[in-house]
Amino acid sequence: MTLEEKVGQLSMAAGGYAVTGPLLGGDVTADIRAGRVGSLLNLWGAEVISAVQKMAIEETRLGIPLLVGFDVLHGHRTIFPIPLAEAAAFDPALWAATARASAAEAAQDGISLVFAPMLDVARDPRWGRIAEGAGEDPLVAAEFGKAKVFGFQGANLEEPGAVAATVKHFCAYGAALAGRDYASVDISERTLHEAYLPPFAATVAAGCAAVMPAFMDLAGIPMTAHRPLLRGWLRGKQRFDGVIISDYNALAELMRHGVAADLVDAAALALVAGVDIDMMSGAYHKGLPRAIAEGRVSMEEIDASVRRVLTLKQRLGLFDAACRQRKAETPSPAPGPLAREAARRAIVLLTNKGALPLPPSLEKISVIGPLADARREMDGPWAAAGDREKPVAILEGLAAALPDVEIRFAAGVGIEGEDDSGIIGALELCRDADVIVLCVGEAAAMSGEAASRADLGLPGRQMELAKAALDLGKPVVALLSSGRPLTVPWLFERAAAVLATWFLGVEAGNAIADVLTGRFNPVGRLPVTWPRAVGQIPIFLGPRPTGRPFAPNDSYTSKYLDISVRPQFYFGHGLSYSCFAISDLRAKKAKLPFRRDGRIHRRDRQ
Structure with missing residues (x-):
């Protein structure tokens, strides 16, 4: 050469x-x-x-x-x-x-x-x-x-x-x-x-x-x-x-x-x-x-x-057959069930005050928020050769899962931007709803390479839409579509349920509907610690101990003056619809054989 x-x-x-x-x-x-x-x-x-x-x-x-x-x-x-x-x-x-x-x-x-x-x-x-x-x-x-x-x-x-x-x-x-x-x-x-x-x-x-x-x-x-x-x-x-x-x-x-x-x-x-x-x-x-x-x-x-x-x-076998017998026609997609299974297993139920799974007696659901009918955002960043029009939108998935329920939709606001003129109309759709499904979060382009954010709250006027919906007094189930934890402590406090629905790919809407309706019991657990505020970052599982760990009655310990030292959710957090109880515990007696073998040498320091 x-x-x-x-x-x-x-x-x-x-x-x-x-x-x-x-x-x-x-x-x-x-x-x-x-x-x-x-x-x-x-x-x-x-x-x-x-x-x-x-x-x-x-x-x-x-x-x-x-x-x-x-x-x-x-x-x-x-x-x-x-x-x-x-x-x-x-x-x-x-x-x-x-x-x-x-x-x-x-x-x-x-x-x-x-x-x-x-x-x-x-x-x-x-x-x-x-x-x-x-x-x-x-x-x-x-x-x-x-x-x-x-x-x-x-x-x-x-x-x-x-x-x-x-x-x-x-x-x-x-x-x-x-x-x-x-x-x-x-x-x-x-x-x-x-x-x-x-x-x-x-x-x-x-x-x-x-x-x-x-x-x-x-x-x-x-x-x-x-x-x-x-x-x-x-x-x-x-x-x-x-x-x-x-x-x-x-x-x-x-x-x-x-x-x-x-x-x-x-x-x-x-x-x-x-x-x-x-x-x-x-x-x-x-x-x-x-x-x-x-x-x-x-x-x-x-x-x-x-x-x-x-x-x-x-x-790779390229010298023997450079094209490796690949066919020129478009390949069949991966099996839909795998994409759907992966998506629903990724969903993390962060909070639930009894609102989920949705009861079968529901008659009217209002779906609001800019991520509800945003199929192009569901893939998230680095969607490779995927067709951005193929993902199932959240609204589409709910409609398919609940054909006998009246589902009304209004975006209310965009993902970004300052236009809030649609909030009033969205709220009107919610006033007689049995439950409000609030779909908020990030655009796909807000995560991934060259997509750092200093403020991890909801972008645009989404917070105003969310708070207005919460003020109606109706049960609000919030879905957070994002590529990272979002700092929305007010939402976790007030919503009837909150789920991390991330960017789930082509089967996003169907997977989310499976979890909301109880057809699939949520099993996702957080692979990251979820902060309360940006000021806590970096925050993660298992930092090395300090000589002055936080103690509520001691001023001179490791803490913040304005917020808790605890995260919003710890690494591994995730709820399900199952209830677990342990009762009637009994311990069996056990005998351990013991034999002292060897000598212990002691040397006193002078």
């Missing part, structure tokens, strides 16, 4: 979209034919990818097929609940099943590499990407990651329906300063090893094919150039021999971090740190030839990275 061909294997370019579907630009096509591109992202569809693979195999000197990567975070064409919601099920078998269904759809669309699962432990709900992971606990994140890797990859990457999993974002990305995406992280070495590294250790041991470093810097070193963690901990201590893929344009951003003067610097720093594939920055293409000429990287280091990339392509 020439140096240009080697660098090509380490370079990832992007496809794009037109109204008619996925496409490739002329520049990318020329680079593929010249052997300057070894991987593609953001391209899907069996027909277009088959054509691109044919080009790479038949029109290049070496005939090496392409890796094709895509974000399949919580489904491909069939969208399942966002990962934070799915984590609420605490069910590894379910996590693996949804990943397996997603992998099958992605593989049928020509994709061989997915940028998932996300393993970032997140203890700050201001950070928008909390929606993409399994919450605050490293053990849960580790189990979630192992299940997803198994679901995506199966027992063998060559088997039909398997794709290579990329665990991300290595590491501690969820501890971004002030919850601002891309911001720096500065945590203790102990916290790094206790909270943020264990999920990656677990998934590397489970055989994940690829790892993606995070954008941010950790204690002054950008993760894309963090040799101690990438080469030292990941490749050395964990013996990871798979591919390390940068995040989008991350190599070029080393210049903005202030550690690289130019793309030559950036390329040398990343390659020496252990990054195999440069996603979209062009740093390897533009900088590696000069870096090797100046002796800043060695040909052995380049060869090692190329070997890892080619090995992954071989493991």
Whole structure:
């Protein structure tokens, strides 16, 4: 291989979209034919990818097929609940099943590499990407990651329906300063090893094919150039021999971090740190030839990275059949029952004052709020190749579940914006209702990447609508559609019931109706601590003890002057419709054999 061909294997370019579907630009096509591109992202569809693979195999000197990567975070064409919601099920078998269904759809669309699962432990709900992971606990994140890797990859990457999993974002990305995406992280070495590294250790041991470093810097070193963690901990201590893929344009951003003067610097720093594939920055293409000429990287280091990339392509069976016998026609969606089961198991019943399940005697229900008939929001962020018009809206699900009940609807307000002119009309629909179903929360775009929020209350004029509905004195069942905990203590205090309904995907409306009507007993439990106020953040399960724990009658203890130190809901909180009681407890007598063996030596201090 020439140096240009080697660098090509380490370079990832992007496809794009037109109204008619996925496409490739002329520049990318020329680079593929010249052997300057070894991987593609953001391209899907069996027909277009088959054509691109044919080009790479038949029109290049070496005939090496392409890796094709895509974000399949919580489904491909069939969208399942966002990962934070799915984590609420605490069910590894379910996590693996949804990943397996997603992998099958992605593989049928020509994709061989997915940028998932996300393993970032997140203890700050201001950070928008909390929606993409399994919450605050490293053990849960580790189990979630192992299940997803198994679901995506199966027992063998060559088997039909398997794709290579990329665990991300290595590491501690969820501890971004002030919850601002891309911001720096500065945590203790102990916290790094206790909270943020264990999920990656677990998934590397489970055989994940690829790892993606995070954008941010950790204690002054950008993760894309963090040799101690990438080469030292990941490749050395964990013996990871798979591919390390940068995040989008991350190599070029080393210049903005202030550690690289130019793309030559950036390329040398990343390659020496252990990054195999440069996603979209062009740093390897533009900088590696000069870096090797100046002796800043060695040909052995380049060869090692190329070997890892080619090995992954071989493991995927791409050399034997680049298209892997994928059919050109649109694949059938994953079974509806799995999407519905995943969605209803994700719902968390936060409070219930006897309003749920809805009684069969209901005659009139008023459904209000901007999320009630918002099918395009139900998928949440990172909906991949999903059809935004396919999800079942909450209103639609309730109408199907309660055909004999009069259901009236008014949005009242928008998700965002200051227009409150619809509130009066919405309240008029509620005055003679037996129960009000209040559907409030976030837009899908308010969670996910680059979607940090400083105020975790209801956006727009939703609070005014909600409080006006509560003032009517009717039972109000509130549904919170969001990608994070929302700080609405007044709602928890006054509503007859509140459920975290997250972003549940294609079967959202049906799943919510199943829970509200009692056809499904809610089983979801919070994978994150739910704060009362933003001022409590970060707040999570198991902080290290203080020498002055809170005591109500002692002023000089760890507390706030204006709110409780306790969260709104603890990690693991979740109610159900079942009642549990323990009675007539009896303990049996037990005898334990005891024998003193050995001597005790005592030495008094003088």
